[in-house]
Amino acid sequence: MSEIDVSEIDALQTEALAAVAAADDLDDLEQVRVRFAGKRSQLNTLQKGLRDLDPDERRTRGQQLNALRQALEAALGDRRAQLAEVALATRLEAERLDLTLPPRRLRPGRPHLLTQVEQEIIDVFVGMGYRVAEGPEAEAGAFNFDLLNIEADHPARQEMDTIYVEGFDDVVLRTHTSPVQARVMTTTPPPIAVICPGRTYRADAVDATHSPVFSQVEGLVVAEGITMGDLRGTLLAFSRRLFGHEREIRLRPSFFPFTEPSAEVDVSFEGAGGNHGWLEILGAGMVDPNVLTACGIDAERYTGFAFGIGIERVAMLRHGVADIRDLFEADARFLRRF
Numbered sequence: 001m002s003e004i005d006v007s008e009i010d011a012l013q014t015e016a017l018a019a020v021a022a023a024d025d026l027d028d029l030e031q032v033r034v035r036f037a038g039k040r041s042q043l044n045t046l047q048k049g050l051r052d053l054d055p056d057e058r059r060t061r062g063q064q065l066n067a068l069r070q071a072l073e074a075a076l077g078d079r080r081a082q083l084a085e086v087a088l089a090t091r092l093e094a095e096r097l098d099l100t101l102p103p104r105r106l107r108p109g110r111p112h113l114l115t116q117v118e119q120e121i122i123d124v125f126v127g128m129g130y131r132v133a134e135g136p137e138a139e140a141g142a143f144n145f146d147l148l149n150i151e152a153d154h155p156a157r158q159e160m161d162t163i164y165v166e167g168f169d170d171v172v173l174r175t176h177t178s179p180v181q182a183r184v185m186t187t188t189p190p191p192i193a194v195i196c197p198g199r200t201y202r203a204d205a206v207d208a209t210h211s212p213v214f215s216q217v218e219g220l221v222v223a224e225g226i227t228m229g230d231l232r233g234t235l236l237a238f239s240r241r242l243f244g245h246e247r248e249i250r251l252r253p254s255f256f257p258f259t260e261p262s263a264e265v266d267v268s269f270e271g272a273g274g275n276h277g278w279l280e281i282l283g284a285g286m287v288d289p290n291v292l293t294a295c296g297i298d299a300e301r302y303t304g305f306a307f308g309i310g311i312e313r314v315a316m317l318r319h320g321v322a323d324i325r326d327l328f329e330a331d332a333r334f335l336r337r338f
């Protein structure tokens with residue numbers, strides 16, 4: 001019959017507890033646990049060997065080995081708690097944020113001034129129940145000119161400094177957003193209330209007030225019984241929403257081939273030092289019956305008004321921008337102001 005020596009148990013306990021104490025991180029400690037308390041540990045072997053002892057000795061040695069296992073597990077548990085605390089403290093230290101550091105200044109982006117103004121104009125009209133319509137920038141001459149009553153030999157055709165698209169018969173970069181009204185009228189039965197924002201092109205030399213690329217918002221209303229009074233009321237409401245409640249508008253007689261009568265519309269301003277006057281903001285008029293007819297709308301039954309707003313011009317007036325080039329040069333120092 002085999003025997004277990006007490007001194008062997010004592011030595012094992014001393015060795016195991018020393019190893020637990022010496023483990024200096026959780027991985028290390030796990031290895032110690034496997035080595036001294038795992039399936040293949042000496043302790044396990046000894047406990048399995050108990051069954052070969054005679055009953056008295058089995059009891060005594062069994063109690064001693066149990067005591068050893070308990071002591072070992074208690075020591076492992078304590079050490080694990082200690083090491084976990086150390087690990088947490090180390091990690092917190094490593095991930096610590098110094099909230100007193102000055103923040104790095106991020107400048108959030110925002111829409112370009114022209115986009116902001118376009119959006120404001122759109123919002124005003126959408127608020128009045130208009131829908132937004134769009135058309136192509138490379139436009140058929142039929143829409144840009146013919147349907148709008150601008151005939152081939154009409155001076156307006158030359159005045160507009162049209163840019164033609166090479167290699168295409170009768171395709172131009174649209175000189176205004178008015179072709180979108182023709183597109184809407186040829187496809188939609190009245191009542192119509194649309195605004196048409198977009199880029200427009202003319203072969204203009206660049207200076208403080210001209211750019212070959214610019215943008216407009218076109219407006220069109222066609223229904224039964226629409227009058228010049230509706231046009232005036234609409235533009236007054238629009239001007240006050242955009243420029244301020246105290247504003248007045250003034251319609252001056254003008255000429256556009258697609259409207260009859262036509263008007264240039266000014267908005268009043270009060271400047272510093274009692275300085276006041278009128279600023280031109282858009283062109284407008286009653287849709288010429290020829291245009292209605294050409295676009296397939298019964299001109300006996302329906303009337304309409306239209307207007308065209310220059311977005312750059314409105315942006316410059318509203319924000320005191322003196323040079324249109326500032327709107328296209330993408331100088332962050334300028335753009336940041338808006």
Ligand code: DAH
Pocket residue numbers: 175176177178218219256258259282283284285286305306307308309
């Ligand atoms: N299309 C004109 C231009 O580009 C602006 C304009 C004037 C549009 C009168 C209209 C209008 O719809 O009725 O100069």
